[in-house]
Amino acid sequence: MSGVIEPITGRYVHVDVGGEICRIYFEENGAGIPLVCLHTAGSDGRQWRHLLADQEFARNFRIIAFDMPWHGKSNPPAGWDGAEYQLTTARYTQTIRAFCQALALDKPVVMGCSIGGRIVLNLAIDHACEFRALIGLEAADFQAPWYDTAWLNRPDVHGGEVCAALVSGLIAPQSPENSRAETLWAYKQGGPGVFKGDLYFYRVDGDLRGRVERIDTRICPLFLLTGEYDFSCTPEDTKRTAGAIGGARVTIMEQLGHFPMSENPEQFRRYIAPVLGEILDQSRQTKRGVPV
Amino acid sequence: MTARLESPRETMISASTATDAAVIEAFAGIPALLDQAPALIQRGRLLDCECLLGPASRAFHASIRQGRIVELAPAPVLMRSWRFSYRASAAAWAEYWRPVPRPGFHDLLALTKRGEAVLEGDLHPFMAHLQYFKDMLALPRRHFVTAAT
Numbered sequence: 011m012s013g014v015i016e017p018i019t020g021r022y023v024h025v026d027v028g029g030e031i032c033r034i035y036f037e038e039n040g041a042g043i044p045l046v047c048l049h050t051a052g053s054d055g056r057q058w059r060h061l062l063a064d065q066e067f068a069r070n071f072r073i074i075a076f077d078m079p080w081h082g083k084s085n086p087p088a089g090w091d092g093a094e095y096q097l098t099t100a101r102y103t104q105t106i107r108a109f110c111q112a113l114a115l116d117k118p119v120v121m122g123c124s125i126g127g128r129i130v131l132n133l134a135i136d137h138a139c140e141f142r143a144l145i146g147l148e149a150a151d152f153q154a155p156w157y158d159t160a161w162l163n164r165p166d167v168h169g170g171e172v173c174a175a176l177v178s179g180l181i182a183p184q185s186p187e188n189s190r191a192e193t194l195w196a197y198k199q200g201g202p203g204v205f206k207g208d209l210y211f212y213r214v215d216g217d218l219r220g221r222v223e224r225i226d227t228r229i230c231p232l233f234l235l236t237g238e239y240d241f242s243c244t245p246e247d248t249k250r251t252a253g254a255i256g257g258a259r260v261t262i263m264e265q266l267g268h269f270p271m272s273e274n275p276e277q278f279r280r281y282i283a284p285v286l287g288e289i290l291d292q293s294r295q296t297k298r299g300v301p302v
Numbered sequence: 303m304t305a306r307l308e309s310p311r312e313t314m315i316s317a318s319t320a321t322d323a324a325v326i327e328a329f330a331g332i333p334a335l336l337d338q339a340p341a342l343i344q345r346g347r348l349l350d351c352e353c354l355l356g357p358a359s360r361a362f363h364a365s366i367r368q369g370r371i372v373e374l375a376p377a378p379v380l381m382r383s384w385r386f387s388y389r390a391s392a393a394a395w396a397e398y399w400r401p402v403p404r405p406g407f408h409d410l411l412a413l414t415k416r417g418e419a420v421l422e423g424d425l426h427p428f429m430a431h432l433q434y435f436k437d438m439l440a441l442p443r444r445h446f447v448t449a450a451t
Contacts, residue, residue: 168430175436
């Protein structure tokens with residue numbers, strides 16, 4: 011055998027989300043602290059493949075990335091009647107918690123990007139004690155819209171092309187061409203209306219202004235990292251959000267945009283490695299009974 | 303005290319006369335650069351459109367046929383119609399065409415969000431061919447530094 015086989019494995023788990031069974035695809039690698047990774051709107055778990063394959067991280071973390079229902083290899087729920095897909099704060103939160111429970115994860119770390127970063131804030135508000143640490147990439151309580159989402163799903167505009175073209179500007183110019191193309195490919199492959207439906211959560215239902223003040227980082231540490239080239243969730247949006255949360259840690263990442271883990275995995279690693287290292291240290295100290 | 307609402311154009315960054323001239327010259331060169339980009343022409347092969355593009359103060363009427371710019375005429379042209387326009391300050395174009403643009407100046411819609419560009423009219427051809435327009439309007443990037451220095 012001469013082919014290189016990556017250490018990532020993929021399986022399906024049947025998850026009860028609000029009384030509805032969802033067949034969810036997930037990939038994982040490593041052992042140790044569960045680290046659940048959430049993809050951006052309109053994409054899927056492939057965005058995390060470089061982190062999943064990272065041998066150093068995999069020594070201490072069980073890295074898991076799942077495709078939300080309707081995304082990637084997770085089909086729409088079996089009972090879907092063709093109604094317009096719209097992600098809500100409640101449904102998104104419910105899905106993540108149900109997935110973690112289905113895998114019996116013990117106080118996982120959750121790291122989400124974009125909509126995943128936003129929902130991480132909601133987890134911190136309402137369910138902090140269930141998690142070891144929370145990491146929001148390109149996360150803010152709210153950000154100003156910069157296009158009309160009606161363009162994302164209409165019969166006279168190619169959905170895959172317009173979704174990819176819109177988000178292409180959110181990638182930093184320094185990102186390698188192959189990683190840029192791969193990041194956009196997932197957007198070209200999304201189901202019709204799925205990106206738009208995710209943005210219902212982002213734009214309409216998931217406005218967390220006035221709620222993030224309730225986050226208590228003593229219960230669960232919160233790390234926020236945003237790329238300097240992200241003009242959707244700008245560094246200022248993240249800093250403003252963090253300003254209302256005592257103890258929130260902010261990092262602005264140079265030469266990165268809205269998709270740090272997939273647009274430039276090497277550059278992202280420089281920023282996420284110290285965060286994961288700190289979580290690992292804290293976890294070890296807690297295990298030894300040392301107050302942190 | 304009377305509040306005054308600023309339009310995006312009033313807040314645009316300003317450019318020197320030299321930059322204005324360099325941007326206009328670079329714009330005039332786009333059709334030739336496009337002719338040398340067969341993949342981009344292929345991407346726009348189904349596009350026929352009249353549009354108004356360029357610096358806010360000295361825009362161009364572009365006639366696009368099957369992905370090629372067959373005419374680029376400085377505005378104003380008497381009674382010439384257009385379906386959409388994308389106009390930015392000359393300084394914003396100069397920033398957009400830097401080899402590595404600064405954050406916020408690296409994308410057409412980043413420029414509209416920050417008020418450095420204005421998108422108007424019937425947006426269907428622009429949105430249906432969004433990557434084409436992004437790439438076509440970025441064509442001077444490799445050449446602009448030389449032109450401006």
